[in-house]
Amino acid sequence: MMKGKNRQVKDVIVKTAADFFTPIALVLGFYIILHGHLSPGGGFQGGVLVASAVVLIYLGYGYNEVSKKFNMEIIKKNEALGAILFTVFGLAGIIYGSVFFANVFTNIGDVGDLISAGTIMFMNNSVGYKVLTGVGFLILLMIGLLAPDNDN
Amino acid sequence: MQHFPILSIVTLFLGAFLTVIFGSKNETVRKFIALVASSISLILVLMLIKPVMIKNNVIQYWLGNWRPIHDWAIGIGLEVDALGLFFGIIAVLTIFLSIIFSFKYTKKDSETDKYYVLFLMLSGAVLGLVFTGDLFNMFVMIEIMTFAAVGLTAFRNYQEGALEAAFKYLVLGSIGSSMVLAGTITIYSQVHTLNMAQISALLFNNLTPSALFAFALLLAGFSLKAFVVPFHPAAPDAYMSAPSSVSMAFSGMVNKAGVYAIIRLVYVLFHAMDFKSVQILLIIIGTITMFIGVTMALAQNDFKRLLAFHSISQIGYVITAVGVSTALGLTAGLYHALNHTLFKGLLFLTAGAIFYATGTTDLNKLGGLARKMPQTAAIFLIGAFSISGLPPFNGFVSKWLVYQATFQANLAPVTIIALLVSVMTLASFIKVAQSIFFGQMPKEFENVKEVPLSMRIPMWIMAILCVITGVLPNIVTKYLVSPAVTAALNIGKYIDLMMGNGYSEKILGKPIEIPAVDFTLAGYWDPIAWLVLFALLLIAVTIVAVAGGFNAVSLPTEVDDPKYDVFFSGEASEHSHVKGNDLFWGLKHDLRHYFGFMHDAHSGIINDYALWAIFTTTIFIVYIFLLVP
Numbered sequence: 162m163m164k165g166k167n168r169q170v171k172d173v174i175v176k177t178a179a180d181f182f183t184p185i186a187l188v189l190g191f192y193i194i195l196h197g198h199l200s201p202g203g204g205f206q207g208g209v210l211v212a213s214a215v216v217l218i219y220l221g222y223g224y225n226e227v228s229k230k231f232n233m234e235i236i237k238k239n240e241a242l243g244a245i246l247f248t249v250f251g252l253a254g255i256i257y258g259s260v261f262f263a264n265v266f267t268n269i270g271d272v273g274d275l276i277s278a279g280t281i282m283f284m285n286n287s288v289g290y291k292v293l294t295g296v297g298f299l300i301l302l303m304i305g306l307l308a309p310d311n312d313n
Numbered sequence: 314m315q316h317f318p319i320l321s322i323v324t325l326f327l328g329a330f331l332t333v334i335f336g337s338k339n340e341t342v343r344k345f346i347a348l349v350a351s352s353i354s355l356i357l358v359l360m361l362i363k364p365v366m367i368k369n370n371v372i373q374y375w376l377g378n379w380r381p382i383h384d385w386a387i388g389i390g391l392e393v394d395a396l397g398l399f400f401g402i403i404a405v406l407t408i409f410l411s412i413i414f415s416f417k418y419t420k421k422d423s424e425t426d427k428y429y430v431l432f433l434m435l436s437g438a439v440l441g442l443v444f445t446g447d448l449f450n451m452f453v454m455i456e457i458m459t460f461a462a463v464g465l466t467a468f469r470n471y472q473e474g475a476l477e478a479a480f481k482y483l484v485l486g487s488i489g490s491s492m493v494l495a496g497t498i499t500i501y502s503q504v505h506t507l508n509m510a511q512i513s514a515l516l517f518n519n520l521t522p523s524a525l526f527a528f529a530l531l532l533a534g535f536s537l538k539a540f541v542v543p544f545h546p547a548a549p550d551a552y553m554s555a556p557s558s559v560s561m562a563f564s565g566m567v568n569k570a571g572v573y574a575i576i577r578l579v580y581v582l583f584h585a586m587d588f589k590s591v592q593i594l595l596i597i598i599g600t601i602t603m604f605i606g607v608t609m610a611l612a613q614n615d616f617k618r619l620l621a622f623h624s625i626s627q628i629g630y631v632i633t634a635v636g637v638s639t640a641l642g643l644t645a646g647l648y649h650a651l652n653h654t655l656f657k658g659l660l661f662l663t664a665g666a667i668f669y670a671t672g673t674t675d676l677n678k679l680g681g682l683a684r685k686m687p688q689t690a691a692i693f694l695i696g697a698f699s700i701s702g703l704p705p706f707n708g709f710v711s712k713w714l715v716y717q718a719t720f721q722a723n724l725a726p727v728t729i730i731a732l733l734v735s736v737m738t739l740a741s742f743i744k745v746a747q748s749i750f751f752g753q754m755p756k757e758f759e760n761v762k763e764v765p766l767s768m769r770i771p772m773w774i775m776a777i778l779c780v781i782t783g784v785l786p787n788i789v790t791k792y793l794v795s796p797a798v799t800a801a802l803n804i805g806k807y808i809d810l811m812m813g814n815g816y817s818e819k820i821l822g823k824p825i826e827i828p829a830v831d832f833t834l835a836g837y838w839d840p841i842a843w844l845v846l847f848a849l850l851l852i853a854v855t856i857v858a859v860a861g862g863f864n865a866v867s868l869p870t871e872v873d874d875p876k877y878d879v880f881f882s883g884e885a886s887e888h889s890h891v892k893g894n895d896l897f898w899g900l901k902h903d904l905r906h907y908f909g910f911m912h913d914a915h916s917g918i919i920n921d922y923a924l925w926a927i928f929t930t931t932i933f934i935v936y937i938f939l940l941v942p
Contacts, residue, residue, distance in 0.1 A: 238334050240333075241330040244330040245327065245330045248323055260376065261320075
């Protein structure tokens with residue numbers, strides 16, 4: 162009964178749904194990351210949404226396709242990059258303003274524009290970047306545990 | 314200067330992230346990053362000594378400039394007073410020396426980039442924990458610390474037991490973190506703030522049942538992080554299977570982070586040391602911790618496992634002294650915490666050096682290495698004398714203070730137990746010294762060499778610090794310990810500096826009195842006190858002698874092994890290897906029921922240990938509800 166190991170993904174409905182929902186997840190996720198300083202949500206929520214695209218691709222196309230498309234090593238480095246960017250924008254608060262994490266360059270752009278609200282927007286985006294790579298990495302790791310053994 | 318605390322934390326985290334990007338291929342790059350990050354952090358923290366310790370300032374820092382509005386803290390704040398800085402100095406010292414040591418020590422390991430990433434995360438988390446002024450931030454840092462520590466425990470996952478130890482640490486650590494989180498939530502639901510200064514002000518004379526519940530949960534959670542006895546079983550496994558440089562960090566700063574949190578909790582947050590019952594609770598768990606730790610250590614046959622149990626035992630001294638709650642007691646506790654970091658770090662590094670040179674830390678396999686590794690042997694002896702409390706090394710000073718503080722508080726039984734524990738500590742280190750460095754050398758260690766210079770340098774630094782803190786107790790007390798003691802007792806200043814001048818007076822209706830801190834009684838070389846000490850020592854030695862001296866049952870002897878003959882009388886004894894197991898068999902034989910019971914209790918099953926933790930927490934809750942008004 163249990164044939165999970167060598168199952169071929171042939172289900173057209175799941176595949177079509179994955180094709181359909183993956184762009185939506187990506188666009189919505191990036192929208193929420195970018196508008197974190199203006200609207201509800203933020204880096205973390207958007208990042209998780211973007212990372213969920215990995216699950217959708219896995220459901221539609223199976224492990225082999227996912228492992229071909231994503232390079233875990235690069236994702237890991239990008240996650241660290243997100244963290245570094247976040248720290249650097251935090252340090253900008255010390256250099257250009259008063260204290261760590263202080264919001265500086267607030268006078269650029271009008272209220273409600275995408276480019277406004279100072280460095281808080283970039284901090285938010287860095288969090289989003291870190292979370293989408295980090296959660297994506299975690300999901301890939303878990304999918305890897307479900308992967309069919311290549312040895313036998 | 315104002316930015317130093319946050320920069321010292323951020324540097325370590327930044328170092329960890331940079332290691333992920335640039336250090337994954339090149340060994341030199343990752344060592345360079347780790348060295349630079351830890352030394353910047355060390356320098357920044359040491360530069361805080363002058364303003365905080367000597368000029369008695371408190372650094373307050375609101376992240377993102379979210380200052381309190383209408384006397385209500387809304388942002389996350391850092392508050393570095395002398396108590397936090399004292400533990401911060403302990404942490405950065407450990408981080409720096411441990412990183413230098415691990416350069417050569419981890420050369421046989423693969424994927425050391427992960428080692429440095431996790432180590433720097435651990436360091437940053439400990440530093441963040443001691444510098445933060447926000448209760449929830451403290452929880453976050455404890456979480457980062459625990460998970461980095463779990464990862465480092467399993468770093469040598471090819472070693473037997475490493476994964477099991479990491480799993481135990483993970484389960485017990487998560488129980489502790491959950492208790493801290495539950496306590497934090499309970500406090501927040503009552504006072505609607507997370508800033509520790511404000512909580513301290515609002516909870517003054519306002520200990521509602523929910524606050525007491527939170528107190529019990531937080532005390533249990535932090536005790537688990539400090540590995541006091543009913544919560545300790547994850548510690549020996551973790552210390553044993555982690556690399557020695559990490560074991561040093563565990564006992565040097567991860568333990569101390571728990572101790573710091575307990576001190577902050579009972580003295581500042583809840584003003585709980587006014588209650589006799591809380592003092593007694595801390596003294597009881599401290600005494601039990603030191604006694605069980607040392608007796609378990611006597612029965613161990615692995616160097617690092619033995620050190621781990623001693624680590625637990627020494628934390629017992631610290632908790633007991635902190636529980637005495639006089640200025641002298643707190644001085645003794647903090648001094649011993651500093652000394653414990655120095656000598657236990659030194660001993661763990663020695664264990665690492667032995668492992669590096671011979672590939673084992675099993676006391677029954679080693680022997681006679683003093684000829685091959687003279688410097689390591691000398692360093693080990695300094696560490697062993699320090700931990701056993703022999704003058705003029707640092708353990709003597711702080712243990713002396715512990716004896717004096719407990720004796721003055723009319724707790725003579727505790728003093729006697731502390732002395733007895735000290736004697737047993739010395740006994741077990743005689744065993745270690747005999748079975749590793751002296752005696753016959755097994756044939757397979759003919760080609761053992763002294764460890765490289767970069768491993769000896771941190772060991773020598775720690776050894777010299779051990780002697781300095783032992784020879785100059787007045788200076789160390791004046792510039793490091795006393796400011797921290799004053800800061801722990803001076804709660805009004807802690808509140809006022811964070812929330813604005815006059816806040817504590819407005820909330821509490823009257824200024825909090827600064828208790829008079831009297832150090833005149835801390836006489837280190839008082840002759841009459843010496844006489845009392847010798848009398849007490851005599852009692853302790855007599856107890857040991859009575860326990861081990863009169864054994865009527867004769868032990869079965871193996872006639873074919875010449876080591877059971879009368880020593881040095883026959884010719885066959887030339888290559889008789891006296892193993893660690895052979896020492897103190899009389900004591901072990903007479904106390905076999907106790908050791909058997911302890912052996913059965915430490916079943917190695919994580920369910921049992923989790924049960925212990927939950928059960929002890931329940932006792933804490935009941936005790937605090939019954940006895941603390």
